[in-house]
Amino acid sequence: MSGDDATGSTGPSLPSTTAEGGGESNPTTEKSTSGVLDSGTTKPPEPDEQKIYQQVRQNLDPAVSIHEGHWRDTVVGDQFNVFAGRGLPLLPGPVRAEVLEWIRERYAPVAGYDRMRETLAERRLVVLCGLPESGRATTALHLLDWSAAGKVSRLDSDEDLKSVQEKDFEREHGYLAELADTDAAPALAEKHLDRLSDLLRRRDSFCVLLSADGSQRELLGGYAVDCPPPEPDTLLARHVRAAVRDEEDDGLAERLLDLAAAPDVKAALGPAPVPRELIRLAGLLVDYGRGSITLEDVRDGCAQSVPRQVSVWFSGLREVGRGASADRALRLAGFRIALAFLNNSPVHLVREAGESLGEELMKTISPRRTPGRTLSADDADGGLLASRARIVDGGVSVGEASMPVEMIEFADDRFPQAVLAHVWLSHHNMREPLIRWIRQQSRHPSLMVWMRVALAAGLLCSLDFPYALNTLIEHEASALGKKKAKGQPRIAALMLDQAARDDRVRPVILELLRAWRRHGSEAKRRTVAGTLGYELGLESPDTTLEELRILGSTWELDRISSPERHLLLVWQCRRSLARLFCFGAAGTVLDHLLAWENAGRRSLRELVHGTILELCQLYVYHLWNNGTFAAAADRERLTLPSRRRHWPVLLALQDQDSTTTRPIASLLMSALRSSGSGGIEDVLGDWTRVGERDPECLDALCRFLSNLVENAGDRQRLHHIVNRIRRHWAEPLREEVAARLEMAIDGNPYQEQAS
Template identity: 35%
Template sequence: MSEPDGIDTPADPGPRRLDIPRGGPLDGAGEAGGARAAREARAHLRLTDCPPRPPDTDENRPLPEGPVTREELALLRRVHRPAPGHAAMRERLRHTHLLALCGEPGTGRAWTGLALLAELTEGDDPAEAAGGQVVRLGSGAVPAGPQIERGHGYLLELPADETDPGPLLDRLRARFTERGAFGVVLVADGPAADRLLSARRHAVPYEPPPAAEVLDHQLSDLLADKPAELLDLARATAARPDVADALGLDEPRPGEAARLARHLAAHAEGRLSDEGLLERCRDFAPDQARAWFDGAGRPGTLPAALPALRTAALRIALAVFNGSAHSLTAEAAELLTWELAVTLDPQYAPGRPLFAVRPGAGLAAARAVCCDGVEDLGDASVAVRAVRFQGRRLASAVLYEAWDGHHNVRGPMARWLRALCDDPRPQVWVRAAVAAGVLCARDYLYGFVELLLPLARADSPVQRMAAATALAEAARDDGVRPAVDGLLRGWALGDDARERETAVLAHGYGLAAGSVRASLEELARPAYADDGRTTSYSVLRLLAGTDPEAVLAALAAWLHDTRRPRRDLALLTVLRAVTTRTSHLWGLGEVPELEPYAAWPLATALLAARPGSAPRLAELLRAALTWARSAAAAEDALVGWIRRAARDDRQLAVLYGFLPRLAHDGDEPLDVRAATRIREVLEAL
């Protein structure tokens, strides 16, 4: 929390007097800029309609090995859309007999490879065709010389453990040339593809055809013998906003477009309901995440496994930092790579590659792109080179799949998130804390021990604030909220000062206890009585939240409570309200009415956004100005409030409308000394 603007706080006037609270629980680190980070993290990770982890389906299994049937080749000729550079690839394959297509699975590499082979072996022109069959080989299978039939075309996939494929492809090319056959080798993006593309002998980078073309041709083929209006209906359904939202991908890959076409055709024919269609669309992003991580464990030893671990780490880091600065995401990915590597082999200390062979290839493998972004620094915003997934559902799908489907990844992920939660930058720790809370909601028993407890008991104030944030985020889940509420009650009554502080901070979000009113009751308990610094900060965050009327009513009631800690809590909160910038009081809920006034003190923002709060605020400020314990601090705070407003005509107009109410309303007249000082300040403006 920054110091109050324009206010010179007086020296401590005595043990029984209140002072303006100096800063917040983070000691000045991490408040500014947290609002944007929290909002974006919630938007990417808190999707309420995510399906459970999908089971294996026929759609996710590899295609059968062996000769490609005539029926499949006929379908290929009808619906295949040529990828950019298709003719050049065909001519290169004709002359070299071997072509490696480097690209991501699901982008249509296999269909393009089959189409190229079919054109050269079974083409319409007998003079051009080799007169053979097209054969699909199993994953990792490499044909020996005697196995290659003259004139045939072979589609194969590079073995996953092949790190230097050049010599292998040289041998294959010689075999295919000798037998008058052709081979297309599918190579996934990674070190092997980088080596091949750098050598420029066998490989070409594969760029998929536009997904819209693939989808339309697939629909036309599936509904070719149906009434024309069904095709129109399927096309219109594909363009529906709810279908696009359920799909959650900016642009489906060709394989996904073909799969979507089958669902749309079934829906148009009445074989699939609206809800059934949306349910199947929601499976696309989880299926992509599952495919990514199912292949991340091959090979399983270092250093050969390091590229796959680095790619997996980048995808997980993108899930947490989706839409944030590329530099933050890249550094977080490298930190997670280290954690994954030392978990796989504790004796191996992985380094970092200094230069990328193909800049941007890593992002392409994660279905991510760079874009223009903005990071909030509190007093200002700065433009950044941001990075994001190409689809709003990919972040949650990746995070859930890594956590739910691969238990041994949890340990390194938990250590990584705890380390990120110690970063003083809110752009880092807030996102990590929200992700930790989301994961704890999926497995509270594990998350409590590995994430929440170590953070809450840490010496770092940022980590304790992160623990509070994660607890509040986890409490959004109805099944987890009672456990979180009970935990915080126990911590509040315990002897560990760090746990007590974490409980106070967690209730500042208004989620763990079930409502803002219940959170206020927890904050007002005698067990929470401290110097008021942390508790008043949490009450103030509730005041900046979704139910300020409930908070103002509670503060007014506390003023008349017989217990001094509650009266002091009300006074300290109102002092904070006139000195604390609204943007520093972000929470985990949306308060759009305060966003135009984020740079204003909270009291001014409330008066502008919610004019009905003026009577309560006047009552609270008048009490602070007239009670001996708080009068001096309240005078200084009010004078600073007015001076700050003088720099902004809009703020000054709000105060001019409020100050007469402060001076004349109520049963007790404003203290003469305070009224005189305020008048002097106003006259000097």
């Protein structure tokens, strides 16, 4: 939303904040001492703001509890160590007969299985290229069981396959090994595999190697075969039917598979389950069929797959050291965390944020080090798949237009919250680099970055509020320095708004906002004003508007300062009032603005006029909740037609609901009659441009203009606006449009209105 934070002092002339955090620029005053309106127009909200805000809040809901699971499974996992339930290292030694039998009964052939088997039979060696947890080890064991008649062993993953000798292999045996991802293990080339193949042939044995490094595939020659995961429904059916084979109820398997297809079970499992999760679901279904657990237990067990996966992703960081392999692990961790913050954002933003966080993690381990970056992106797709993420088509709005762009998102929208909660609560030493990164990203020029980061940081605040209050919120709500912004009140406002969704934290935040409103610094009061402009402020609109009234008009009571000292605070109150209007509280906001206009206080009038300036710059596409809101506090909600999305929102609202025409016209007339009406005149000029392009909008504008005329001065002022645009040096208003507007201004003379 707003780039609330100036990089200079809060004096009469305030520079733009595009260098510090992007967003919208703050208002600037040129020669005014009174006003809010003499500052001219300010940049309106970006159209994507409401979409990003609502999307992030939907994905990061503190009311949805994501708990860490317990490793209690007996038959879980997609690797050969099926009794472990997570991606543990391959342990050397023979594979037990019962494990191979278990696989035989349940294995679901993957695409390309026949080619794998042919390659293994011909070359005695095959390298299966696939991600961990994709079922590749199970496929390898099934291949070796078929080739070596059940005599299968695991090789030590650290064993140097380049130096292995013929005597190291037993006759007529199958071997499984995983190519180690260590700095000390040089990549195997095709010539090394040829030698290993000859040794195996002499012993009439077979070997399957597992590789997750797709960038090395060309070095492996004809030995490499892609190993995709099995088809989910087939895998689930094989496991369920095998588990209930001996049951007396012949129809049990089909009923359980029908249950697995139920919407609530599929939702709990997620949209893209890996084999381990499908095997776990099969076990839960069988237990349910036997009466051991309830259906709720089945759903809860499925939902635990998300925190389990996240725990596996970050478990290796406890032992991470130094070197290239450690750097890869930290970069991947940085990418996953950055994606949790920026889920469904443009590819380049997520990758850059992930690289930046990865570097922060590396510097935490080696403080004196300045990490470099690899120029190659060979591992980009691998990191994407290893993070269970995908690239999807999306769009970015530029004004009224939208341009297509590729976005990255998790395949399961539960992952962002699970990743953030796990990292924050289970990896305390990651907090410091993460906080540095949050502060860095909160000053990013793109709304897509700083707003998402601020809202996600608000979730972290709700998880440990005492810690976050000092390290995140207080820092961003701190006073401005003389040379550059030390804090970003707009970031603190978003953090507080998001954290307040947690019922445990909300009372504390409300009390904190009350204290800051009464006794806080200027920056903290700006934070309060910003926070009240979001969902938290809608919980009690009348109370919120009263708070904004006080915050936005306090300068008149300050005998030792001038209005310019509080310009940023007043400006933030204006923006929050406009945002509440966009949230759907249009009627309540209009009622209070009319009451304040008639209160007789100079500071309140200027707050009203400044808010009207903000509202005049809003278009229907700025509205939240798909353009649905209450035009009046006691009336049903209405929705503005989508065909009018480019109309000025005040014009569209009064045209849709005639009961709002008089209040809107009254507020606009008051602003136009004020000494600093230049900003309002400018945006009314913009309205005529919209009417010039849209005949329906022009008709509505002509009908509305007569409501702005109560005396000769009103009519003369509107004629001046039309004439100024008609004589514009670059884009003069078309004569027929100008003539229609002038007829509308003169069509309902003020004398007749008075009578």
